[in-house]
Amino acid sequence: MTFLNYEFFILLLIIPFYFFKFKASKDMIFLFLCYFFIVIALARPIIYSNHISKDKLDIEFTVAIDFSKSMLADDIKPNRFEFAKEKINTLVSKLNSQKISLLGFSNQAFIVVPSTNDYEVFAFLNKNLSIENINKNGTDYLKILKATNEILSHKTRKFLVLFTDAGEQRDFSSRTLPPSDKMRAYRILRTPSV
Numbered sequence: 001m002t003f004l005n006y007e008f009f010i011l012l013l014i015i016p017f018y019f020f021k022f023k024a025s026k027d028m029i030f031l032f033l034c035y036f037f038i039v040i041a042l043a044r045p046i047i048y049s050n051h052i053s054k055d056k057l058d059i060e061f062t063v064a065i066d067f068s069k070s071m072l073a074d075d076i077k078p079n080r081f082e083f084a085k086e087k088i089n090t091l092v093s094k095l096n097s098q099k100i101s102l103l104g105f106s107n108q109a110f111i112v113v114p115s116t117n118d119y120e121v122f123a124f125l126n127k128n129l130s131i132e133n134i135n136k137n138g139t140d141y142l143k144i145l146k147a148t149n150e151i152l153s154h155k156t157r158k159f160l161v162l163f164t165d166a167g168e169q170r171d172f173s174s175r176t177l178p179p180s181d182k183m184r185a186y187r188i189l190r191t192p193s194v
Contacts (some may be wrong), residue, residue, distance in 0.1 A: 004044040047187035062148045064103040066164035067134045084163035107138040
């Protein structure tokens, strides 16, 4: 156990001075016990139970879901978009203390849920996602990679999980960021386009 504010223990020096000057009664002893515990509380005791490594706290996930028209295909029931939302909720339920953010993309990238570790809010917003009111022409992976890199610029370990069907693109060699960005991207839900 340790204390954050040791300087408050100086207040305990007042107690002996009182006993030299006045006689102690039961009420005064009770009052000084209360005073003693208040001083302990002000000193802010801390018990460290587990060592938390800095690397564990520096992990942040970004999940990106494709809002293109091709995600409305029903080759996966009920459709690819709803299937991706279910898998995102499964992923979030397995997280422990990492922060996560949700991005949407089609021909442009946008933030759906900013970086948070409040998994209930994340699940609620993910559940209520709708693809109807979004400009959903095409899929631009470079924009989602740039947006993720911008959001996670302060992190040393960057993870992007893409829920997409890859749209009409077959060649991704020109759609990558420079290797200095050190971001790991994982693509999920790779199905042929309809």
